[in-house]
Amino acid sequence: MDHLGAGALLAAWEAGLASDDGGRALLLHSLARPGADAGELLSVPLGQRDAELFAVRRALFGARLEVRAECAACGEEMEFEFDADGLSTTPTAPGEPLRVEVDEWTVEFRLPTPADIAAVAAAGEDAGGGDGGAGAALLARCTLRAERGGRPVADRPLPGHVQRRIAAVSAESDPLADVTLNVACPACGKATRAELDITSYLWAELDAWARDTLLDVHLLATAYGWSEPEILALSPLRRRYYLELCADA
Numbered sequence: 629m630d631h632l633g634a635g636a637l638l639a640a641w642e643a644g645l646a647s648d649d650g651g652r653a654l655l656l657h658s659l660a661r662p663g664a665d666a667g668e669l670l671s672v673p674l675g676q677r678d679a680e681l682f683a684v685r686r687a688l689f690g691a692r693l694e695v696r697a698e699c700a701a702c703g704e705e706m707e708f709e710f711d712a713d714g715l716s717t718t719p720t721a722p723g724e725p726l727r728v729e730v731d732e733w734t735v736e737f738r739l740p741t742p743a744d745i746a747a748v749a750a751a752g753e754d755a756g757g758g759d760g761g762a763g764a765a766l767l768a769r770c771t772l773r774a775e776r777g778g779r780p781v782a783d784r785p786l787p788g789h790v791q792r793r794i795a796a797v798s799a800e801s802d803p804l805a806d807v808t809l810n811v812a813c814p815a816c817g818k819a820t821r822a823e824l825d826i827t828s829y830l831w832a833e834l835d836a837w838a839r840d841t842l843l844d845v846h847l848l849a850t851a852y853g854w855s856e857p858e859i860l861a862l863s864p865l866r867r868r869y870y871l872e873l874c875a876d877a
């Protein structure tokens with residue numbers, strides 16, 4: 629990932645500051661696929677997108693993530709390390725429709741993408757909020773064909789057990805769409821499920837990195853009169869060394 633230079637990262641960060649969660653996810657994803665347009669990025673299945681975000685994270689900050697969670701039973705604040713190298717790297721099946729057959733039901737569907745999430749969220753806002761139907765709306769968007777006993781079925785929602793089977797097949801085909809960690813609480817011993825949302829995680833890290841980097845630029849520009857591009861072109865090691873010299877002076 630040679631293209632992940634400081635200038636490109638700062639540009640993505642600057643654009644992301646004025647953006648919402650969806651926009652930030654898109655900007656971060658574009659770091660994984662330089663040159664891809666928004667249409668291409670928005671049509672990548674969610675788990676595949678997140679696998680690519682984990683790869684960006686690994687390239688920028690390493691494979692070890694520090695995750696915080698609150699114990700669901702006693703409220704204890706937990707902090708633990710998670711190794712992203714342990715995540716499944718099986719690529720998501722390409723564009724082929726997925727299919728489940730349960731009892732007399734046959735359903736063909738595709739994996740949800742960021743475009744689907746955005747469309748469902750927008751429709752929910754139009755309908756006056758409330759997320760009760762978000763999962764059902766997402767499933768309806770991603771269902772390509774539903775048949776019962778060989779006859780097309782138009783009215784939704786699909787029965788619960790069919791929906792659960794679809795969810796299971798989706799999770800199998802796009803495993804990183806939902807990275808949930810099971811952690812045991814050190815205080816009470818109960819297990820808590822913690823969701824790891826790589827988009828917001830990586831954004832928070834990029835934000836902290838960008839602010840530190842701009843501070844470095846400020847200090848070095850003040851001390852030496854160098855321009856921002858000149859300072860960003862220094863290796864991290866040299867930058868650190870000059871900063872130490874400034875601090876000693």
Ligand SMILES: [Zn+2]
Nearest residue numbers: 699702813816
């Ligand atoms: Zn606990």
